Amino acid sequence: LKVINCCVWDPSGEIFELKAELNSDKKEKKKEAVKKVIASMTVGKDVSALFPDVVNCMQTDNLELKKLVYLYLMNYAKSQPDMAIMAVNTFVKDCEDPNPLIRALAVRTMGCIRVDKITEYLCEPLRKCLKDEDPYVRKTAAVCVAKLHDINAQLVEDQGFLDTLKDLISDSNPMVVANAVAALSEIAESHPNSNLLDLNPQTINKLLTALNECTEWGQIFILDCLANYMPRDDRESQSICERVTPRLSHANSAVVLSAVKVLMKFMEMLPKDLDYYGTLLKKLAPPLVTLLSAEPELQYVALRNINLIVQKRPEILKHEMKVFFVKYNDPIYVKLEKLDIMIRLASQANIAQVLAELKEYATEVDVDFVRKAVRAIGRCAIKVEQSAERCVSTLLDLIQTKVNYVVQEAIVVIKDIFRKYPNKYESVIATLCENLDSLDEPEARAAMIWIVGEYAERIDNADELLESFLEGFHDESTQVQLQLLTAIVKLFLKKPTETQELVQQVLSLATQDSDNPDLRDRGYIYWRLLSTDPVAAKEVVLAEKPLISEETDLIEPTLLEELICHIGTLASVYHKPPSAFVEGSRGVQHKRLPARMGAGLGAAPAAMPASLGGAPAVGGGLGDLFDLGGGVGMPTGSYVAPKTAWLLAMKAKGLEISGTFARRGGIIQMDLSLTNKAMSVMTDFAIQFNRNSFGLAPAGPMQVLTPLSPNQTIDVSLPLSMSGPVMKMEPLNNLQVAVKNNIDVFYFSCQYPLSLLFVEDGKMDRQVFLATWKDIPNDNEAQFQIKDIHLNSDVASNKLQGSNIFTIAKRTVEGQDMLYQSVKLTNGIWVLAEMRIQTGNPNYTKTNGFRDCMQKQMYDSTSVVRFSSK
């Protein structure tokens, strides 16, 4: 059994001595020896040569010794996989020890030994431990499944551990539930398509119950898991919010932030006019403010998240400006974040206070903080028009301090103020020019040069000023060179007579003496413009510039939505999507907020981007008609799929369209949400359909009455008629749409659920049904199975009737309910169906072929569809 590693360099004889002690007969001595080994390991010495000797000590009834040996194993098993096998027997034995502490210890440690050969032996003990009578063992085993999955995912699947793990969500012990949720979430995160966490109202209910009873950490696992759920409608959304809000009073900041995440996400679905929506908004502010009394690192995470929340829902914290005032002893990272939030919250109502504070900060000593404070004053000026004048005078005061970096920052922001409010504050230019010499940072120099060029006609010695910069042209940074080139060209266009020489000089410097292609190109363009058509040059170079707005520093809306779904995590701290910094997460679905709409939307994946080519699953299969997962309040009437994105902003110059179809009172409607993600206003919307299988066409023009401003979303319901031109499409329910606005025409295609076409008078006479049934040829018949419907035949029948699928007759044969149903399509085609429901067994199976097969036939003639279930 002994493997002696002869090559160990052991000058002090320490390893040799330890070896002797490890093999001692005396328990105490053994234990002390193992401790020494661990101590050596801790300080970084390689004691792997003692592997067999340490493993020999494993079979002990001393818990402390056992823990030490296990610890040693975890550290060295990877480097000695063959010898690690020796430990397996003891592990397996320990998993059956009468003491639950030892059982758990064994299963916990085994999962940490990442040696492939060992994992096979782990399966049986793990299976037992997952069903252990002691919750301490079960909760440890639950985590072990995630560990094992990380080493060998296939094995875990083959062994059925995932199902056992799912069962543990219903465990009676809250801590076991929490760990099972954590393990499942972890596995789901690394296998995004595994559909492991198919959350439904039943499991959500279990999680919410466990939430009240488990440890603070368990609460975080559960809340983070809940945040991935898409409630089916606003009522469900509200009821979850109501059960999550008490968590806002937990002493643990991480619990609070995870609860905030769930609430911020689900409140997206609540109608804004709902009383509860207002109540919830009010409830969010106090806990967010309290987070600022936490430890500085937690404050930092909180502030980064508040920054997002303030951008998403400014109304929550709009009255809380004061709590973001900087304290003298705040760490710098907290100070900088507070400053950022102060600017976001700045408004006409509080601007005086904010400015007074910022001025105070601008005279502190920490350079980075001071710079940011000065910039903040400029941002206030741009954000709150009424304050611009006070901001400018504050900045001038600061320039008087002559503190080098303060002056430079002030000039940079004054340039922005000029761009926002042209022809208003130019009187200060003289003061600025006095400080020309102290500018040594490129950004400040460039800003000053821009100002001189832009207002050349008002500055008497503009030519002298610019000329002074020209002397050291080659030593300047590119930014300054480009600015200088443009400024001198502007000057020339404004005062052509005196500055001819200057412009010649700069053009030749830029084109002939520079290696920088950008500079050369710009130089040549100016040169040609000036030499061929001075009037055109004037129009180009002195063109009116678009005004800058405060939005420039806002996070782009789709990213903001994604980050809101990641509140509390690193993504929210970095303000970057996880795909930007986590390896292997590219291609993972970006999280999105649920869409806000009326009642009756269904459970569906968060985002289902509709691609133009290829047809992914069509919404509205029979499973959807059943409104699977129903339980909390079943909506009556026909099933409406949630809106899916049809046209993405990046493909349509900022216009984003999502939509769905609905049949309301016999009228087919296309429900659209138009979102403007561009920076300019959109108007003149129109819509058209291509020819399609059932002749769907807009019944009237699309009513978008008001222009769509940036970041605004408008919901439109477009009634459709069936009188359009007909052409068979592939797939049958494909619809090609063109949408026009003042910018361009955009095309996309979408698919409507066939149930949309089921008409209200589709109930066939009993006798006719019987006769027709017999007449339909066998070729027209198709069979499908539908899974996971927990409905009895009456409920099913009622639900289907909501979608105009009518039950003509029902009979019971050998414990199975048989439903006979009829459906009539808008084009007059009948579909007859026989549905078999086995009452005792809720686990049905469902085939996906239903739609496709049915499509083929129903287009040609009457057909029979037979449902069966096992």
Added chain:
Amino acid sequence: MSASAVFVLDLKGKVLICRNYKGDVDMSEIDHFFTLLMQQEEEGLVCPVMSHGNVHFLWIKHSNLYLVATTNKNSNASLVYAFLYKLVEVFTEYFKELEEESIQDNFVVVYELLDELMDFGFPQTTDSKILQEYITQKGNKLEVAKTKVPTTVTNAVSWRSEGIKYKKNEVFIDVIESINVVCADGACVCVCLQVNANGSVMSSDIVGSIKLKTMLSGMPELRLGLNDRMLFALTGRDKGKSVAMEDVKFHQCVRLSRFESDRTISFIPPDGESELMSYRINTHVKPLIWIESVIEKFSHSRVEIMVKAKGQFKKQSVANNVEIHVPVPSDADSPKFKASTGHAKYVPEKNLVVWSIKSFPGGKEFLMRAHFGLPSVENHELEGRPPITVKFEIPYFTVSGIQVRYMKIIEKSGYQALPWVRYITQSGDYQLRTNS
């Protein structure tokens, strides 16, 4: 989800002890941590999250240690920091003081704790009182009783063990309010004269905390009644003074849903000392000790400081252990003081004058003058303008007026238990900005 590994480092960045939880981040990545930290410190832009490649370091500092968690996933950052602080709390309970030496002396227990506190990056049982029942410092000598998992670990009541016995059943309730005030001065600025006379309160709030020392047998059910305005509004009683709490945070033991629905604070308390709840009140408080200061700086020769302190609280109350910290320039020398009460002391390493007053009755006013010499050669380094800070304690009194109306204690054995209540108000962040 959270940490891949946790490290404890000394001030030089050497790893003292570590635990690899997930094995998805190379343990040697920690070598980059200290380099990054030094780099940031040099630039003056320290951040609690740092990254190197796709490895992220989340860290805190405690005494002479860094506690660092690594991850390469989009971890829940708030959970990681909360966990690191919990580590500090647990280690402190175990070793009294958490520092380099205590880690080295107790590495076996530290390993055991790290194993129990977190599994595969998921925090587990972190209640030190419960942990102490099965992870003891002396090592388990295989007494059967000790090697069992305390049922508490997985119980819904995971913070209190069964079978606790006291001869005399008592609960001590401490209501402690800290006042945070930032005052600014709207005063005139002469060339070298700073007056802090008609200063205004920029922001103020009260952070209260209710701490328990529970010495009760069995599994008692407790109900705490406060003069909470929301509760009074709910129950329709409006007798007496009530207090509107802006936000309340509770210990794990309090039933949050119950509080949410009817504002009842009901719980089974942890044994011994614990913080039951904290609250925040957002009101304009009159600064209890009002400071006026005149700092006259005569460049190249001297600084003269005059500080007036006034107790703006009830005459019957007394503020104890008052300390007023007044900043002075770092190059000041030869201090001279004159105080109408207490004594003033120069603390050169902090560039402060500390004026201590053992007992400061309400309504009284005291004066202190200090005189410093300045070198004739001017100090070119820019100096910050630290605020004047004040520390104090006022017993038997809360600023907010919060009161414990009752504490009901019910245990199935039916014993009689006595609640004792103490009130104290103290300074929190109490800053008065000085002008330059």
